[in-house]
Amino acid sequence: MLEELKQEVYEANMSLPKLGLVTFTWGNVSGIDREKGLFVIKPSGVDYDELKPSDLVVVNLKGEVVEGDMNPSSDTPTHTYLYNHFPKIGGIVHTHSPWAVSFAAAKLDVPAMNTTHADTFYGDVPAADALTKEEIEEDYEGNTGKTIVKTFEERGIDYEAIPAALVSQHGPFAWGPTPAKAVYNSKVLEVVAEEDYHAMQMTMDNSRLPQYLLDKHYYRKHGANAYYGQNNAKSQSHAKHE
Numbered sequence: 001m002l003e004e005l006k007q008e009v010y011e012a013n014m015s016l017p018k019l020g021l022v023t024f025t026w027g028n029v030s031g032i033d034r035e036k037g038l039f040v041i042k043p044s045g046v047d048y049d050e051l052k053p054s055d056l057v058v059v060n061l062k063g064e065v066v067e068g069d070m071n072p073s074s075d076t077p078t079h080t081y082l083y084n085h086f087p088k089i090g091g092i093v094h095t096h097s098p099w100a101v102s103f104a105a106a107k108l109d110v111p112a113m114n115t116t117h118a119d120t121f122y123g124d125v126p127a128a129d130a131l132t133k134e135e136i137e138e139d140y141e142g143n144t145g146k147t148i149v150k151t152f153e154e155r156g157i158d159y160e161a162i163p164a165a166l167v168s169q170h171g172p173f174a175w176g177p178t179p180a181k182a183v184y185n186s187k188v189l190e191v192v193a194e195e196d197y198h199a200m201q202m203t204m205d206n207s208r209l210p211q212y213l214l215d216k217h218y219y220r221k222h223g224a225n226a227y228y229g230q231n232n233a234k235s236q237s238h239a240k241h242e
């Protein structure tokens with residue numbers, strides 16, 4: 001079942017160690033077949049150098065395993081929630097990449113401080129609200145997806161214009177129309193998080209790009225009426241820093 005999607009998701013998973021985004025077995029990539037309502041995800045705890053396309057687990061949008069001998073990633077409930085609430089995404093990546101995790105640990109947005117950021121993210125990448133003790137005890141992974149979606153809804157952020165979020169004290173989730181694009185967005189996030197950290201240390205400031213420069217770079221890559229957001233879309237987090 002879904003052999004082509006398994007190959008695509010396998011290749012996306014294997015690009016994570018090549019891009020320096022994962023250590024050991026940390027991280028996972030999934031991809032969805034929207035017509036079938038099924039997604040494919042990395043099995044939990046499997047070393048990347050031992051992973052095979054046939055190991056990937058097929059899961060439905062209730063989070064139930066429909067095919068696979070291994071346990072799906074422990075983050076499957078988060079992927080499930082995001083696929084159900086962000087209907088235009090086709091792939092999701094979770095990593096523990098160190099610079100993005102540093103911002104997650106500090107519960108800080110990754111600010112849109114440079115044009116590399118603006119080429120991919122139309123504003124600050126938000127740190128989702130930290131889960132309460134009750135939410136963690138109730139369903140940590142499921143509520144992780146919920147806090148990401150709730151943060152985007154409350155802050156009025158277009159999930160296609162800013163295809164990533166930080167889960168406080170855990171790490172980044174990134175997404176896109178395909179698994180490969182989700183991996184690309186995950187890597188850009190790690191690069192700009194490191195750049196921001198150094199800029200903030202040197203200037204003790206986290207100043208933002210002016211809106212016109214954010215527009216110029218973002219829409220140069222995505223087009224005036226970008227699939228990703230609308231011409232005048234402003235992430236709430238960016239608007240407040242103008």
Ligand SMILES: O=C(CO)[C@@H](O)[C@@H](O)COP(=O)(O)O
Nearest residue numbers: 026027028044045073074075
């Ligand atoms: O952080 C955690 C577990 O605490 C996970 O995101 C990470 O180890 C990846 O887990 P999986 O191997 O995908 O189950």
